Amino acid sequence: MDDKSWAARAREYSMYGFTDMPSVEDRGTIVLTRGEGPYVFDTQGRKWLDSNSGLWNMVAGFDHPGLIEAAKAQYDRFPGYHAFFGRMSDQTVMLSEKLVEVSPFRRGKVFYTNSGSEANDTMVKMLWFLHRSEGKPQRRKILTRWNAYHGVTAISASMTGKPYNEVFGLPLDGFIHLTCPHFWRYGNPGESEAEFVARLARELEDTIQREGADTIAGFFAEPVQGAGGVIPPAKGYFQAIQPILKKHGIPFIADEVITGFGRTGNTWGCQTYDFVPDAIISSKNLTAGFFPMGAVILGPELSDRLDAAITPIEEFPHGFTASGHPVGCAIALKAIDVVMNEGLAQNVIDKAPRMEAGLRDIMQRHANIGELRGVGYMWALEAVKDPETRQPFPGHLSVSERIANTCTDLGLICRPLGQSIVLCPPFILTDAQMDEMFEKLDAALTRVFDGLRAEGQA
Numbered sequence: 001m002d003d004k005s006w007a008a009r010a011r012e013y014s015m016y017g018f019t020d021m022p023s024v025e026d027r028g029t030i031v032l033t034r035g036e037g038p039y040v041f042d043t044q045g046r047k048w049l050d051s052n053s054g055l056w057n058m059v060a061g062f063d064h065p066g067l068i069e070a071a072k073a074q075y076d077r078f079p080g081y082h083a084f085f086g087r088m089s090d091q092t093v094m095l096s097e098k099l100v101e102v103s104p105f106r107r108g109k110v111f112y113t114n115s116g117s118e119a120n121d122t123m124v125k126m127l128w129f130l131h132r133s134e135g136k137p138q139r140r141k142i143l144t145r146w147n148a149y150h151g152v153t154a155i156s157a158s159m160t161g162k163p164y165n166e167v168f169g170l171p172l173d174g175f176i177h178l179t180c181p182h183f184w185r186y187g188n189p190g191e192s193e194a195e196f197v198a199r200l201a202r203e204l205e206d207t208i209q210r211e212g213a214d215t216i217a218g219f220f221a222e223p224v225q226g227a228g229g230v231i232p233p234a235k236g237y238f239q240a241i242q243p244i245l246k247k248h249g250i251p252f253i254a255d256e257v258i259t260g261f262g263r264t265g266n267t268w269g270c271q272t273y274d275f276v277p278d279a280i281i282s283s284k285n286l287t288a289g290f291f292p293m294g295a296v297i298l299g300p301e302l303s304d305r306l307d308a309a310i311t312p313i314e315e316f317p318h319g320f321t322a323s324g325h326p327v328g329c330a331i332a333l334k335a336i337d338v339v340m341n342e343g344l345a346q347n348v349i350d351k352a353p354r355m356e357a358g359l360r361d362i363m364q365r366h367a368n369i370g371e372l373r374g375v376g377y378m379w380a381l382e383a384v385k386d387p388e389t390r391q392p393f394p395g396h397l398s399v400s401e402r403i404a405n406t407c408t409d410l411g412l413i414c415r416p417l418g419q420s421i422v423l424c425p426p427f428i429l430t431d432a433q434m435d436e437m438f439e440k441l442d443a444a445l446t447r448v449f450d451g452l453r454a455e456g457q458a
Contacts, residue, residue, distance in 0.1 A: 006029070006031040006042075006043045007028035007029040007030075007031060008028075010029040010031055011024065011028075011029060014029075016029075020398070020401050020416075022398075023401060023405060027405065030042050030046075030408070031043045034062075034063075035050075035058075035061070035062020035063055036061075036062065036063055037061040037062065037063065037426075037428060037433075038050055038051075038053075038061050038062070038425060038426045038428060038429055038433060039062070040062060040413070046411075047411060048408065048411050048412060048413045049411060049412050049413065049433060049436055049437060049440070050062075050413040050425075050426070051412060051413060051414050051423045051424070051425045051437050051441075052413055052414060052415045052422070052423070052424055052425075053289070053424050053425060053426045054289050055284070055289075056226065056258050056263070056284050056285075056378075056424050057283075057284035057285055057287075057288065057289035058288065058289040058426055059261070059262065059263075059285050059288050059289070059339060059344060059426050059427045059428075060288045060335070060338050060339070060344060060426065060427065060428060061426050061428045064288065064290075064338065066334055066338060066342075067288055067290045067331060067334055067335060067338065068290075070330050070331050070333070070334035071290060071291070071327055071330070071331050073330070074091065074326055074327045074330035074331070075327055077326075078091075078326050079326070079327060080322075080325060080326065080327065081324075081325070081326055082319075082321055082322070082323060082324070082325075083112060083319065083323045083324035084319055084323075088324050089324065089325075089326035089329065090326075091326045091327075091329035091330045091333065092112070092324035092326065092329045094329070094333060095110070095324075095329040095332050095333050096109070096110040098333060098336060099282070099295060099297050100297065102267055102336065102340070103268070103280060103297050103299075104268060104270060104271065104276050104277075104280075105276075105297070105298075105299040105300060106300060107300050107303070108297060108298045108299050108300055108302075108303050109297075109298045109303045109306075110295050110296065110297050110298070111126075111295065111296040111298070111323070112293065112294070112295050112296075112320075112323040112324040112325075112328075112329075113283075113293070113294035113295065113296070113320055113323060114292050114293065114294060114320055114322055114323070115151070115283055115292060115293075115294045116150075116151055116156075116255070116257035116281060116282075116283035116284065116294045117150070117151025117152050117153045117156045117157075117294075118151070118153060118156075118294055118320065119257070119281045119282070119283060119294035119295060119296050120150045120151045120153075120155070120156040120159060120220065120255060120257075120281055121151065121153045121154075121155040121156050122296050122318060123218075123220075123253055123279060123281060123296050124142060124155050124156075124159075124217070124218070125155075125318055126296070126298075126302070126306060126316075126318075127139075127142075127217040127218045127251060128140055128217060129306070129309055129316070130302070130305045130306050130308075130309045131217055132309075133308070133309035133312070134305070134309070136214060138214060138215050139214060139215060139216060139217045140174050140215065140217050141174045141175070141176060141211055141215050141216045141217060142158075142159055142174065142175050142176070142216075142217055142218055142219075142220065143176050143177075143178060143204075143207070143216060143218070143219040143220070143250070144159045144160075144161055144175070144176075144177055144178070144219070144220050144221070145161055145177060145178045145179065145180050145181065145221060145225070146161040146177045146178070146179060146180045147161050147162070147180040147182070147225050147228030147229070147231060148160060148161045148162075148177070148180075148220070148221070148222060148225055148228060148255075149161075149162065149222070149225070149226060149227035149228055150220060150222075150255055154168075154170065154172065155172070157170050157171070158170050158171035158172040158175040159171070159175055159220055161177040161180070161228075162227075162228075176207060176211065178200070178203055178204060178207060179199075179200050179203055180225065180228065180231065181197075181200060181225075181231070181233040181234045181237045182225075182228075182231045182234075183196050183234040184371050184373070184390075185390070187234075193234050193235055193236075194235075194236065196234055197234050197235070197236050197237050197240050198240065200234075200237065200240070200241070201240040201241055201244060204241050204244050204245075205244050208244070208248050208250070213248035213249065213250065216248070216250050217250075217251075218250060218251040218252070218253055219241075219245050219250050219251070219252050219253065220253045220255055220281075221238075221252070221253075221254065221255065222254075222255045222256075222257075222258065222259065222269070223238075223254060223256065223259045223264065223268075223269025223270055223272060223273050224258070224259055224264060224269055224374075224375060224378060226257075226258035226259070226378065226424075227258075227417065228417070229380050229382070229417040229418050229419075229420040229422065230373060230374050230378050230379060230380035230417075230420070230422050230424075231373065231380075232373060232374065232375050233273060237273075238270075238273050238274070238275040239274070239275065242275055251278040251279065251302060252275075252277045252278050253277060253278060253279045253280075253281065254268070254269070254270045254275075254277035254279070254280050254281065255281045256268055256269055256270070256280050256281060256282055257281055257282065257283040257284050257294070258284060258285075258378070258424075259272075259378075260280065260282045260283075260284070260285055260286065261282075261285035261286060261335075261336065261339050261340075261345075262285060262339050262340075262344060262345040262348050262376070262377075262427060263285065263348070263376055263377055263378050263424070264375050264376040264378065265348050265349050265352055265375065265376035265377075267340070267345070268280065272375060272376070276299075277299070278298075278299050278301060278302050279296060279297060279298045279299055279302050280296075280297040280299075281294070281295075281296060281297075282294065282295045282296075282297060283295070285335070285339065286332050286335065286336075287328060287331045287332045287335050288331075288335035288338065288339070290331045290335065291325070291327060291328040291331045291332070292328070293325070293328040293329075293331075293332060339427065344427035344428060345427070347427050347428065347429075348376050348377045348427050349376075351377075351429070351431075351434065352375070352376050352377060354431070354434065355377065355379065355423075355425075355434060356372075356374070356379070358434065358435075358438045359372050359374075359379055359381065359423070359438070360372055361438075362381070362438060362441060362442050362445065363381060365442065366445050366446070366449060367387055367449075368383055368384060368385070368387065368449050368452070368458055369381050369382065369383060369384070369387075369445070370382050370383070370384035370387050370390050371384075371390075377424060377425060377427060377429075378422075378423075378424045379422070379423050379424070380417065380420040380421065380422045380423075381420060381421050381423075381445075382418075382419055382420045383399050383400060383403070383419050383420070383421070384419070385457070385458060392419045393419060393452075393457065393458075394457075397452070397457060399419060399448065399452070400416030400417065400418065400419055400420060400421055401416045402448045402451075403416065403421050403444055403445060403448050404416040404421060406444040406447050406448050407421075407440060407441060407444040409444075410440040410443055410444055411440060412436075412437060412440035412441060412444070414441065421441070423437065423441070425437065
C-alpha cells in the first residue's frame with residue numbers, strides 16, 4: 001500500500017495507549033519502521049532523534065549488534081520456555097545470579113514477569129501472601145505517593161497516584177497516596193526544603209498511626225518519579241522516611257523500572273539517593289528495551305520470609321507463561337554487560353553535567369520555563385504561565401503537547417508529561433547528538449512560546 005495509508009490503517013485497526021487523540025486526529029500516526037543508534041525512521045523515510053529512548057528503555061540505541069546477536073543465538077539454541085514446575089532455562093538461572101550480584105543486597109532471589117506493571121503487581125501479591133502466612137491477613141494496605149507511576153494492571157494502577165485512573169473506578173480500596181516529594185511544586189510559602197521533608201515524614205507517621213501499622217503491607221517508591229514528570233526527591237527525603245517504615249515493620253520497595261541500570265548515574269537509583277530497600281522492581285533497561293521483561297529482586301529478609309510462607313502450602317501460586325523466558329534472559333544478561341562494561345553507564349556519568357548545563361542554558365533563554373529538574377540522563381523542563389507565581393498554563397492550551405508536536409516537526413522526539421517536557425535520551429548519545437537535541441528543543445520552545453504570546457496567553 002501507499003506509505004500515506006499507514007496512518008489511516010493504524011487509526012482504523014489499532015488502539016492507542018496514553019495518546020493525545022486530538023493530536024492523532026490532526027496530525028496522524030507516525031508509523032516507525034527501523035532505527036539506527038538513537039534515531040528512528042518512519043515508513044516515509046523521515047528521521048527523528050529519539051530523546052525519550054523509546055519509552056525510557058532503548059538505552060543502547062535501536063540497532064546494537066551485540067544485543068541483536070544475543071537474541072539470535074538464543075533463538076537458535078532454545079527459543080522459549082517457562083519457569084514453572086521446577087523447570088527453568090540455564091539463562092534464567094544465570095540472570096538471577098547476575099541480578100543479585102549487581103543488586104545492593106548481600107543475597108536474595110528473583111522472580112520474573114513480562115513488565116514493570118506485572119512486577120509491581122507481583123510484589124503486592126507477595127506481601128499479601130507472606131503477611132497472611134504470618135498470621136496477619138489484615139496487613140493489605142499499600143502506601144505510595146501522588147504523582148507516582150507504578151503500572152497499569154488493576155493493582156499497579158491503584159498504586160499509581162494519577163487522576164486519570166478515576167475513569168476505571170480506581171484506586172481499589174486500601175491504596176493510600178502520600179504527598180509527592182516535589183519541593184518546588186508542593187512546598188508551602190516560606191517553608192524550607194528541610195521543613196518540607198520533615199512535614200512529609202510527619203505525614204507518613206500520622207498516616208501509619210491513623211491506619212494502623214498492622215494493616216499496612218508495604219510502601220512503594222520510585223527513587224525519581226519518572227512518569228510523574230521526572231521528580232527527584234527533596235534532599236534527605238528517603239533518609240527521613242525509611243527509619244519510620246523500619247520502626248513499624250513496613251517493607252520498603254524501590255520501583256526501579258525507570259531508574260535501574262544507569263539512568264541516574266548509578267546502577268540503581270537507590271544508590272544515587274543513598275538507601276537500601278527491602279526489594280527492587282526492575283524492567284525497561286533490564287533488557288535495554290530489546291525484550292519485554294520485568295523482575296522482582298528480593299533482599300535477604302523478604303526472601304527468607306517468602307520461603308517460610310511457601311513451606312506449608314509447598315508452592316507460590318503465581319506466575320506468567322513467559323516468566324524467565326530464555327531469550328529475554330539471554331538479552332538481559334547481554335544488556336547488563338553492555339550498560340556496565342561497554343561504557344554506557346560511564347557515558348551517563350561523564351555527560352550528565354553537560355546535559356544539565358545545556359538544558360539550564362535553554363531554561364535561561366525562556367521565561368516560561370519555571371523549573372529544570374533531574375539527575376543523570378533524565379530531565380524535565382516545566383512550562384509555566386507566570387514564573388514568579390509558578391502558575392501553570394490553563395490545561396486547555398495543551399502547552400506541553402504543543403511543544404512535543406513542534407519538536408516532532410523539527411526531527412526530535414520528546415515526551416509531554418503534565419506541564420513538562422521530558423528528555424531521557426539513550427546512553428549512547430554523542431556530544432554532537434546532544435547538541436542537536438538542544439538546538440531542536442530550543443527552536444521548538446521559541447516557536448511555541450512566541451505563538452502563545454501572540455495569542456495573549458503568555
